[in-house]
Amino acid sequence: MALSLLNQNATVTICHSKTKELKEITKDADIVIAAVGKKYFVTEDMIKKRSSCN
Numbered sequence: 001m002a003l004s005l006l007n008q009n010a011t012v013t014i015c016h017s018k019t020k021e022l023k024e025i026t027k028d029a030d031i032v033i034a035a036v037g038k039k040y041f042v043t044e045d046m047i048k049k050r051s052s053c054n
Contacts, residue, residue, distance in 0.1 A: 001033060017041065 026046040
C-alpha cells in the first residue's frame, strides 16, 4: 500500500504501535490506514477533525 501511494506521489509516513507521538502524527494525516491487529487501537481522538466547507 505504501509503495502504491508513493508511486502516485503521495507523502507516506509509516508508524508502528511503539511510535513516539503517534497521536500527533495521525491527527495531522489526511488518510489513516491501520493494520495493527489490536481492536480499537486507533481511537477517535487520534483522527483529524473535518473542516466545514462553506
